Amino acid sequence: MILVPDVVSPVVVAIYAPAVFVGIIVALIGLFGISIEKNDLQVLILTDIVGVAMLIIVAAVGTDLAESLVLPGLVVELAEILAICEILMSREMRKTGKSVALIPTPLNFDMEVLQTAPVFIAIILVIYGAFLSGFTGGAIAGGGILFYVMSLTVRGLPSDLWEGIAGASGIAWCLWLIGFIILFVFPNYWLLGLMLAAFGVFIKVAFKAGLIGVMNREEFRKE
Amino acid sequence: MLEVYIWFYAGCTLVIVGSLATVIGPGVKDPLVRTLNTEIPAVGLSLIFLTYNHTIALLTFIAATSIITLILLRTIVRLEEMGAEL
Numbered sequence: 136m137i138l139v140p141d142v143v144s145p146v147v148v149a150i151y152a153p154a155v156f157v158g159i160i161v162a163l164i165g166l167f168g169i170s171i172e173k174n175d176l177q178v179l180i181l182t183d184i185v186g187v188a189m190l191i192i193v194a195a196v197g198t199d200l201a202e203s204l205v206l207p208g209l210v211v212e213l214a215e216i217l218a219i220c221e222i223l224m225s226r227e228m229r230k231t232g233k234s235v236a237l238i239p240t241p242l243n244f245d246m247e248v249l250q251t252a253p254v255f256i257a258i259i260l261v262i263y264g265a266f267l268s269g270f271t272g273g274a275i276a277g278g279g280i281l282f283y284v285m286s287l288t289v290r291g292l293p294s295d296l297w298e299g300i301a302g303a304s305g306i307a308w309c310l311w312l313i314g315f316i317i318l319f320v321f322p323n324y325w326l327l328g329l330m331l332a333a334f335g336v337f338i339k340v341a342f343k344a345g346l347i348g349v350m351n352r353e354e355f356r357k358e
Numbered sequence: 359m360l361e362v363y364i365w366f367y368a369g370c371t372l373v374i375v376g377s378l379a380t381v382i383g384p385g386v387k388d389p390l391v392r393t394l395n396t397e398i399p400a401v402g403l404s405l406i407f408l409t410y411n412h413t414i415a416l417l418t419f420i421a422a423t424s425i426i427t428l429i430l431l432r433t434i435v436r437l438e439e440m441g442a443e444l
Contacts, residue, residue, distance in 0.1 A: 146362055147410065149363075150363065150366050150409070153366075153367075153370065154366075154370075154406065157370045157373060157374065160374060161373055161374060161377045161399070164374070164377045164378060164381055165377055165380075165381065167381065168380065168381030168382070174389075174444060176389050176433070176434065176437065176444060177389060177392060177444075179430075180380075180389060180392045180393055180396060180430060181380065181381065181392075183380075183396045183399075183426070184377045184380055184381070184396065184399060187373060187377070187399045187400065187402075187403050188377075190403055190419070191373065191403060191406060194403075194406055194407055194410055194412060194415070197410050201410065201412060201415070202412045202413075202414055202415045205407075205412065205415035205418070205419070206414070206415065206418055209415075209418050209419055209422040210422070212422065212426070213422050213425060213426060216426050216429060216430070217429055220429055220430070220433040223433065223437070224433060224436055224437065224440075227437055227440050227442045228440065230442075231440050231441060231442070233439075233440050233441070234440075235436045235439045235440055270414060271414065271417070274417070274421075
């Protein structure tokens with residue numbers, strides 16, 4: 136017997152069993168592939184398939200809970216693949232003694248559009264993101280900041296500006312947590328809690344994307 | 359007119375066929391082919407997310423998939439430049 140709350144739509148309930156079944160089949164296919172494969176890089180590519188199976192099973196829940204569980208799954212998968220790729224490459228570098236640069240071509244452009252366009256596009260994206268607020272707005276504003284940093288990275292960037300932004304990102308995350316605590320502890324002030332959470336996560340996500348630009352700068356400075 | 363279930367089952371078919379193609383498809387000994395084949399289950403999963411109205415999950419999934427593909431392709435090329443056997 137399966138207990139289903141009334142708020143779940145019948146469409147989602149009807150495709151719950153097929154979705155879980157498909158997820159299990161795909162996971163078995165992916166794990167079979169991993170078991171017959173010996174090369175590390177091939178196994179890493181095949182873990183993608185198992186990740187897809189995991190996402191199908193999570194998505195089959197079909198409510199907001201699924202959506203909030205899919206996001207960390209994706210982030211963890213991305214971080215894992217990034218880390219294992221680095222490990223594979225450094226192992227190979229130690230074995231052969233050769234090293235290959237991250238970026239194939241030297242990045243020394245001197246074009247006028249790199250000075251004028253990034254500012255304009257970044258300002259528009261940040262304003263639109265602030266208007267949206269929340270996670271989506273943060274992603275859009277962060278895209279704007281990232282674009283700005285990436286195009287400035289090519290020409291060099293003032294250094295201690297972005298470390299301050301990292302601190303602001305941490306404070307905004309605290310705002311988000313306080314907003315959530317207010318929602319649970321003082322439900323009467325739900326509007327304050329909602330606004331704190333929305334704008335806290337907006338600032339945090341926006342500045343996190345900006346931080347990728349900082350990492351890139353460290354990477355390029357080595358050359 | 360088109361029922362919701364069509365998109366769901368199309369997504370399921372794409373996921374299963376795509377994962378089979380990634381595991382035992384033709385030419386998958388080449389890691390480049392295998393990486394490109396993983397895009398097929400990714401499209402199927404996008405259709406499944408679309409059926410469930412998981413908008414933000416779909417958005418993040420598309421962004422994460424493109425970044426993962428970029429990382430994997432660059433890793434393959436760098437490993438080949440270093441002369442590792444793949």
